[in-house]
Amino acid sequence: MKVYIIGYGAIGKALAVFLKREGRDVTLLRGRRGEGAKGEVPLNITMPDDTVQEAAVEVATLDAFGELDGVVVLANKSFGNRQLAQSLVDKTGHSPLVILQNGLDVEAPFLEAGFKDVYRCVLFATAQVEDEMMVRFKPVAASPIGVIEGWTEILSKVVETLSTPSFQFNAEASIQEVIWKKAIVNSAFNSICPLLEIDNGVFYRNEEALAIARQVIEECLLVAKAKGVQLELGEVLNLLLQISKSSDGQLISTLQDIKKHRPTEIDTLNMAIAAMADSMKIGERVAVTRALGKLIKIKETVNL
Numbered sequence: 324m325k326v327y328i329i330g331y332g333a334i335g336k337a338l339a340v341f342l343k344r345e346g347r348d349v350t351l352l353r354g355r356r357g358e359g360a361k362g363e364v365p366l367n368i369t370m371p372d373d374t375v376q377e378a379a380v381e382v383a384t385l386d387a388f389g390e391l392d393g394v395v396v397l398a399n400k401s402f403g404n405r406q407l408a409q410s411l412v413d414k415t416g417h418s419p420l421v422i423l424q425n426g427l428d429v430e431a432p433f434l435e436a437g438f439k440d441v442y443r444c445v446l447f448a449t450a451q452v453e454d455e456m457m458v459r460f461k462p463v464a465a466s467p468i469g470v471i472e473g474w475t476e477i478l479s480k481v482v483e484t485l486s487t488p489s490f491q492f493n494a495e496a497s498i499q500e501v502i503w504k505k506a507i508v509n510s511a512f513n514s515i516c517p518l519l520e521i522d523n524g525v526f527y528r529n530e531e532a533l534a535i536a537r538q539v540i541e542e543c544l545l546v547a548k549a550k551g552v553q554l555e556l557g558e559v560l561n562l563l564l565q566i567s568k569s570s571d572g573q574l575i576s577t578l579q580d581i582k583k584h585r586p587t588e589i590d591t592l593n594m595a596i597a598a599m600a601d602s603m604k605i606g607e608r609v610a611v612t613r614a615l616g617k618l619i620k621i622k623e624t625v626n627l
């Protein structure tokens with residue numbers, strides 16, 4: 324199956340190089356319409372052992388294609404989803420749409436636009452753009468993909484099509500639990516670290532920062548529970564500490580975005596949790612999560 328990856332960023336470039344090197348048919352599409360021309364671009368991915376994987380990948384714009392027939396992977400930032408859903412709705416036909424993004428309800432714009440074959444991936448890998456042609460990539464574990472709307476047979480095909488030795492995926496039956504667990508952890512990382520202007524290791528180095536993260540997690544767990552997703556405090560705290568240790572010294576995406584004067588994904592993290600809590604009339608129970616999210620919104624706006 325042909326693979327179209329939307330989003331010429333860290334994750335999109337890494338995935339495209341690994342697929343190309345395995346001989347798969349892959350095209351990287353610019354997420355923002357009209358930017359960039361069609362052609363082969365040499366991309367380099369630096370692995371944790373400092374070896375470099377290189378491939379020339381076809382890069383094109385979305386408007387170069389009338390139809391996208393294959394697997395369509397979204398590796399763009401979630402704030403672009405509403406506009407992308409409109410650009411893609413008449414192009415994808417029965418092609419499965421696989422969303423590789425952090426956050427809650429990121430699939431909503433596609434479901435509302437009538438997409439019928441939608442899969443969600445929770446990424447357990449980190450990628451950082453070093454320069455336009457170079458990305459540093461670190462796999463942490465296989466990244467689970469689950470069905471939002473679609474079929475388990477197609478899910479298996481998607482997992483097989485996207486997996487390579489360097490970037491592995493697996494099929495996950497309980498994807499909502501994994502989505503929530505990661506989104507809760509991100510609501511702590513992506514708000515507290517940028518506000519402190521500090522790297523991800525802060526939670527295992529500093530007890531007071533960890534105490535605030537714990538408050539965020541406790542609040543988010545109430546919302547998850549009200550949504551029918553049961554998670555234990557201990558398992559979410561463990562994931563936070565595990566990521567804090569394994570990405571010690573690295574800057575979370577929201578802090579990188581703020582430093583580069585770009586919009587952030589906080590609307591699909593803390594602000595999404597606050598909005599869900601409001602809609603279930605438990606808005607007053609997520610005061611810390613909401614306040615941290617609002618501070619990020621202010622930091623983002625004054626910085627743009």
Ligand SMILES: NC(=O)C1=CN([C@@H]2O[C@H](COP(=O)(O)OP(=O)(O)OC[C@H]3O[C@@H](n4cnc5c(N)ncnc54)[C@H](OP(=O)(O)O)[C@@H]3O)[C@@H](O)[C@H]2O)C=CC1
Nearest residue numbers: 330331332333334353354355399400403424425446449450
């Ligand atoms: N990098 C990481 O370590 C991790 C990333 N993730 C998630 O993966 C997703 C991709 O992240 P990452 O690759 O790091 O992000 P990058 O910022 O590196 O790349 C994202 C790409 O999204 C596209 N984009 C930006 N704005 C818009 C828009 N308004 N509409 C459409 N497309 C847009 C751009 O591509 P173009 O130039 O083609 O427009 C951009 O290069 C995010 O949801 C992130 O949270 C999750 C875990 C780890």
Ligand SMILES: CC(C)(CO)C(=O)C(=O)O
Nearest residue numbers: 448449512566570575576
């Ligand atoms: C927490 C982390 C680093 C894990 O991959 C992440 O999700 C991000 O960079 O946004």
